[in-house]
Amino acid sequence: MWENIKDFASTFFVTGDPLIYGADVSIVLSMVAIVFVLTKYKKWGWLWREWLTTVDHKRIGIMYLIASLLMLFRGGVDALLMRLQLAFPNVEFLNSDHYNAIFTTHGTIMILFMAMPMMFALFNMVVPLQLGARDVAYPFLNALSFWLFMLGAMLFNISFVIGGSPDAGWLSYPPLSQNEFSPGPGQNFYIWGIQISGIGSLATGINFIVTILKMRAPGMKLYKMPLFSWSVLSSCIMIIFAFPILTVTLALLFLDRFAGAHFFTMDGGGNPMMYLNLIWMWGHPEVYIVVVPAFGIFSEIVATFARKTIFGYKSMVWAMMVIAIASFFTWAHHFFTMGTSASVIAFFAISTMIIGIPTGVKVFNWLFTMYRGRISFQQPMLWTIAFIPCFVIGGATGVMLAVAPADYQYHNSYFLVAHFHQVLIGGVVFGYLAGIYYWWPKLFGFKLDEKLGKWGFWFWNIGFYVCFMPQYALGFMGMTRRYYTYGWDRGWADMNLVSTVGAFMMGIGFIFQVWQIAYSIKHGERDTTGDPWNGRTLEWSIPSPAPFYNFAVVPEVKEADDWWATKQAKANGTYKEQPAKLEPIHMPKNSGIPFIMANFWFLVGFGFTFGWVWMAVIGFIGVFACMWARSFQYDTDYYVPVEEVRRTEASLGRVV
Amino acid sequence: MAQHHDHGHGHDHDHHEEHEQLKVLGFWIFVVTDCVLFGTLFATYAVMMNSFAGGPTGQELFQLPGVIASTFILLTSSFTSGLAVLAMNKGNVKQLIAWLAVTGLLGLSFVVLEVTEFMHLMSEGATMATSGYWSAFYTLVGTHGLHVTLGLFWMTALIMQLKRRGISAVTRRKITNFSLYWHFLDVVWIFLFTVVYLMGVM
Secondary structure, three states: OHHHHHHHHHHHEOOOOHHHHHHHHHHHHHHHHHHHHHHHOOOHHHHHHHHHOOOOHHHHHHHHHHHHHHHHHHHHHHHHHHHHHHOOOOOOOOOHHHHHHHHHHHHHHHHHHHHHHHHHHHHHHHHHHHHOOOOOOOHHHHHHHHHHHHHHHHHHHHOOOEOOOOOOOOOOOOOOOOOOOOOOOHHHHHHHHHHHHHHHHHHHHHHHHHHHHHOOOOOOOHHHOOHHHHHHHHHHHHHHHHHHHHHHHHHHHHHHHHOOOOOOOOOOOOOHHHHHHHHHHHHHHHHHHHHHHHHHHHHHHHHHHHOOOOOOHHHHHHHHHHHHHHHHHOHHHHHHHHOOOHHHHHHHHHHHHHHHHHHHHHHHHHHHHHOOOOOOOOHHHHHHHHHHHHHHHHHHHHHHHHOHHHHHHHOOEHHHHHHHHHHHHHHHHHHHHHHHHHHHHHHHOEOOOHHHHHHHHHHHHHHHHHHHHHHHHHHHOOOEOOOOOOOHHHOOHHHHHHHHHHHHHHHHHHHHHHHHHHHHHHHOOEOOOOOOOOOOOHHHHOOOOOOOOOOOOOOOOOOOOHHHHHHHHHHHOOOOOOOOOOOOEEEEOOOOHHHHHHHHHHHHHHHHHOOOHHHHHHHHHHHHHHHHHHHOOOOOEEEEOHHHHHHHHHHOOOOO | OOOOOOOOOOOOHHHHHHHHHHHHHHHHHHHHHHHHHHHHHHHHHHHHOOOOOOOOOHHHHOOHHHHHHHHHHHHHHHHHHHHHHHHHHHOOHHHHHHHHHHHHHHHHHHHHHHHHHHHHHHHOOOOOOOOHHHHHHHHHHHHHHHHHHHHHHHHHHHHHHHHHHOOOHHHHHHHHHHHHHHHHHHHHHHHHHHHHHHHHHO
């Protein structure tokens, strides 16, 4: 009996590495600490009522934000471990298996469990407020999306202490990801972690499309809608076409591993290249899914901080829509070296370069908006200005990679690594950070400290170039990605050391930001006006933090940048005050079902990961029972009485 | 969210109606995503069409009479689900439930026929693990069958709700979405029948 338990535990838990034991201890300690604090301050009920069951888009946004920052930390630690290993030739810090696991989890976490939730955080925090809506179209589904993401992310993350991490790369190409070469549960964690959170992402895509198409305030024609909401629409259109492909691809890989199917195997008529095609049909749109909302954020920030209407509004909209469509026709550029015909390669090379055109239009529009504007260099604007040169360089190296004949040289070299980090950090991360700084006061009621933020900003920025510029050179010097070590004779030592220094500078930048948040909670400048940046769009017309029903009276929109126009009219004395009539507000009720259902999905994933079908069956029954129960719930909403709205507004300093 | 005062529901009918419309639009978009899902499976099937790896082919094993029967059964069920919606529009709950029940029975027979077919194929030595072709076959046809099965459970829940609550804005929206789903599965099956079975025995 004891032997059996010991046997089980030694395969179930990851053993043998002091780093992992350290992680085990810290996980157990932090869990104990959380349970202790919640119990001591009697906060379990609060946690359940206010957070776990909430359907309020702002709170869901905050939870996405917290989760994504934690994931940024985890993915960042992975990155630093890799850079330590590569800092000098012949380092024996990580062995090759461990290194493989770390670059796999780094990539997967940064895209799927950091960038995606940070994007959804911004969707949730901003879109309904910008549209003048009380909530998203389907608040219950929105909560379900969040919990599916969260439990999927947890499933993926526990792999490093239980069962073992996946180690077949962030997109898990077969045959390496098949049973034969990745026999352990790691690869199953990958499949199910992403599958579960992917269902949530798909639902979010549907949710925000309907929200944007149907829940805009009266008078807000599509062409009067703020550009961030347009970017969300573009991104969500890509989501609904791309994510089902991911769902199928992962399901097929799972069937190969679990049921002995032959989709991507080397024998039995399988075709591994089919996996590459399928995964990139999702994967390429995916990078545009995350970057287009960043474009939307920059458009809002540039207009606000240059005090000018955005230049070329309609061309901005069309550029985003063209990107959304074109993104589905570029996937094969990820494997020009596969050996298809010249005409196929030519098609994908040209379609890839075409993406540069709408992107260029956007960059020029931002620059023209700034031209002769009165720019104030507050934190959101700093990140925006840093983004432009960074993204232009990243875009240019992207076009270099799109030149198919030359790509035979760059393919899978550090040149590629530097390129995609430049567009993903310089574009996506800078964009989301800018957005977080910009909308933070609306959600929390205070600004983030400028001084600490500037330290963080400069460490991030200088660190970025120090880290990644050498990698372009390393690529030309013949260093390919995923090397876990190299010899002195290769001549790569200097550049690698410089790159590692840069990575740690970005790490320091992140620490400054965490410090900044902690400091600002107490000492940050309070936002009493609700409009700390002199903003242009509707979200700045309501108090900060926004009350749970968002708008006491649904605004009537007359112009693009309606709030700006209102403020101008007030200044000119041409504003006509309309008597506001308060009405009871229709709101959705909280529900525990999303949280419970996501936990059952977790059981499904965990069961299949270890091949415990009984557990997966229990999970499926649970999921099904939750859906059944929800179908029979008719009492899902309520009305906030006028008196309560009046009281809430008064407590926020507004008279209605 | 400090206090939740419950106000009863009588007093804002437009709001509810609007909200139900919203859910129909969302369901249409869901159907679009399901189209992409089936499209990917069809593409996979097309790639695997000749990957028999020395094993049995579809031409050798398919028994068209059974498949044609299930095709007609599913087409008829789509028609009866349409009749159910007509009954709903006339406000006749009893007829609505009756046509839904007929739709359900037809759907159930379709699933039973499919399971029988799968068992036959497996007894002939064509399983998921036989070759790329059969992997793609079972995944594509099985995903459709799973959709139909889920639809049956959904319909059961809806019939129970109709019995309790009759036709209201909410149940009307639910029936609308269900019938949309059911017709969609019918369309998918037409493609499936053509691409998998007819082209398979050609």
